[in-house]
Amino acid sequence: MPRIRINDIELNVLDEGQGPPLLLVHGFPLDHTMWRAQVDHFRGTHRVIAPDLRGFGQSDVTPGTITMQRHAEDLAHLLDALRVKEPVCLCGLSMGGYIAWQFIQMHHRRLSSLILCDTKAGADDEAGKKTRELVATRVLKEGPEFLAASMPEKLFSQTTRSERAAVVSETQAVIRRTKPEGIAAAARGMAVRPDVTSLLAAIEVPTLVIVGAEDAITPADGMQTMAAAIPGARFVSITGAGHMAPLEDPAAVNAAMEGFLRSDERVYG
Numbered sequence: 534m535p536r537i538r539i540n541d542i543e544l545n546v547l548d549e550g551q552g553p554p555l556l557l558v559h560g561f562p563l564d565h566t567m568w569r570a571q572v573d574h575f576r577g578t579h580r581v582i583a584p585d586l587r588g589f590g591q592s593d594v595t596p597g598t599i600t601m602q603r604h605a606e607d608l609a610h611l612l613d614a615l616r617v618k619e620p621v622c623l624c625g626l627s628m629g630g631y632i633a634w635q636f637i638q639m640h641h642r643r644l645s646s647l648i649l650c651d652t653k654a655g656a657d658d659e660a661g662k663k664t665r666e667l668v669a670t671r672v673l674k675e676g677p678e679f680l681a682a683s684m685p686e687k688l689f690s691q692t693t694r695s696e697r698a699a700v701v702s703e704t705q706a707v708i709r710r711t712k713p714e715g716i717a718a719a720a721r722g723m724a725v726r727p728d729v730t731s732l733l734a735a736i737e738v739p740t741l742v743i744v745g746a747e748d749a750i751t752p753a754d755g756m757q758t759m760a761a762a763i764p765g766a767r768f769v770s771i772t773g774a775g776h777m778a779p780l781e782d783p784a785a786v787n788a789a790m791e792g793f794l795r796s797d798e799r800v801y802g
């Protein structure tokens with residue numbers, strides 16, 4: 534996969550297929566491989582662009598605090614570097630959704646549509662911010678093993694954990710490979726992200742909201758409320774899936790995305 538220079542760093546980027554651009558933005562503390570089923574499905578009809586964000590996967594790391602705005606700026610520079618001039622469908626999961634909120638505010642003309650998976654519009658409360666700092670401090674001290682061990686219970690539904698052990702262990706392997714400085718910088722960046730709830734009513738692009746019905750991190754009822762605040766948004770709940778719905782039930786998520794993209798491209802394309 535090519536590494537693309539974005540100002541001060543290089544990002545590792547999957548860029549496959551031809552057609553309307555579909556930009557896939559991964560969650561924390563993962564990399565672009567969480568989208569493998571969507572890449573396989575959509576590269577026949579779309580130009581699928583799936584970067585490892587700054588600090589993750591094979592991309593360069595910037596220590597400190599990397600805000601969601603900074604990640605969104607990286608995405609805009611990445612699209613420039615890849616000469617993507619037409620508006621993109623931005624599909625973000627969880628932290629990828631937090632980044633999408635910033636992209637909407639800074640680059641709304643570059644968006645054709647939005648797909649928000651397992652994410653939320655609210656900011657962290659004080660307890661949440663403290664937990665982020667504990668995670669950042671601990672990962673810098675002892676590495677990501679404690680996250681690889683503890684996160685699957687929150688990331689995946691009970692069904693996935695008991696029936697799809699390979700998906701869980703592959704995700705743990707990604708977390709183990711992620712550099713502590715990248716994890717800490719993103720955790721600190723998420724802690725300072727703003728509440729964007731008041732922006733939802735102003736979203737003008739077609740939007741699809743997808744949630745795993747058993748999502749323990751960004752629960753389905755909160756996402757349904759969020760979807761109801763976005764004008765015309767579609768809401769799809771994936772039975773049997775948790776926070777990592779695109780990995781846990783790729784067929785259902787791909788079908789929801791495909792139906793949305795087809796109707797969106799027919800109306801707006």
Ligand code: MLT
Binds near residue numbers: 559560626
């Ligand atoms: C993610 O999946 O990106 C994280 O769960 C986001 C978060 O920790 O808020």
